[in-house]
Amino acid sequence: DAGVIQSPRHEVTEMGQEVTLRCKPISGHDYLFWYRQTMMRGLELLIYFNNNVPIDDSGMPEDRFSAKMPNASFSTLKIQPSEPRDSAVYFCASRWGTSSREQFFGPGTRLTVL
Amino acid sequence: DAKTTQPPSMDCAEGRAANLPCNHSTISGNEYVYWYRQIHSQGPQYIIHGLKNNETNEMASLIITEDRKSSTLILPHATLRDTAVYYCIVRARLLNTGNQFYFGTGTSLTVIP
Numbered sequence: 001d002a003g004v005i006q007s008p009r010h011e012v013t014e015m016g017q018e019v020t021l022r023c024k025p026i027s028g029h030d031y032l033f034w035y036r037q038t039m040m041r042g043l044e045l046l047i048y049f050n051n052n053v054p055i056d057d058s059g060m061p062e063d064r065f066s067a068k069m070p071n072a073s074f075s076t077l078k079i080q081p082s083e084p085r086d087s088a089v090y091f092c093a094s095r096w097g098t099s100s101r102e103q104f105f106g107p108g109t110r111l112t113v114l
Numbered sequence: 115d116a117k118t119t120q121p122p123s124m125d126c127a128e129g130r131a132a133n134l135p136c137n138h139s140t141i142s143g144n145e146y147v148y149w150y151r152q153i154h155s156q157g158p159q160y161i162i163h164g165l166k167n168n169e170t171n172e173m174a175s176l177i178i179t180e181d182r183k184s185s186t187l188i189l190p191h192a193t194l195r196d197t198a199v200y201y202c203i204v205r206a207r208l209l210n211t212g213n214q215f216y217f218g219t220g221t222s223l224t225v226i227p
Binding site for chain 1: 148152155156157158159160163201217219
């Protein structure tokens with residue numbers, strides 16, 4: 001299995017531009033998580049999905065952030081408009097089931113907003 | 115969700131055991147203790163988890179106190195590749211939904227040659 005796949009690995013954009021981050025979870029996993037990591041705040045959970053349905057988006061910082069999961073093999077995290085304070089590494093993770101199973105993380109997308 | 119407290123940084127000599135402590139005094143009876151680590155520029159990696167009994171796998175051992183208010187991750191023979199940030203996480207169980215992981219700031223372990 002290729003593991004969780006994220007694209008792009010690096011994104012540099014200018015303030016005000018729309019940014020779309022992509023994630024392909026491990027096949028068969030029914031939970032998908034989006035995290036953001038910064039030096040100041042560490043690793044924060046933004047939103048998670050179960051069977052393609054958003055369950056908890058309380059970690060999404062503001063309305064500029066939105067996430068979708070149109071099918072079991074694809075999810076997007078969109079920032080519109082982007083701001084410099086959105087610069088961070090964004091991780092996607094997936095897991096199967098509700099028992100005490102580990103989450104598998106992708107390599108992350110490093111976003112820089114100028 | 116139960117909170118965890120970890121020292122911000124630790125050093126360990128190569129080849130020696132690294133003992134990473136974690137306090138989780140408000141843990142509830144059905145919450146597991148998970149350990150992840152993150153090597154620079156990579157995604158977090160699962161290490162081990164436990165409920166109340168001590169656990170061991172090929173990577174590490176997890177010692178949980180009898181009152182479950184603290185735990186220790188043990189890397190028996192630390193190598194330079196074990197230099198990473200180690201996160202102690204108490205898993206929150208949401209009724210009828212699933213489980214989330216709340217990461218704190220972790221312990222930055224440096225293995226010294």
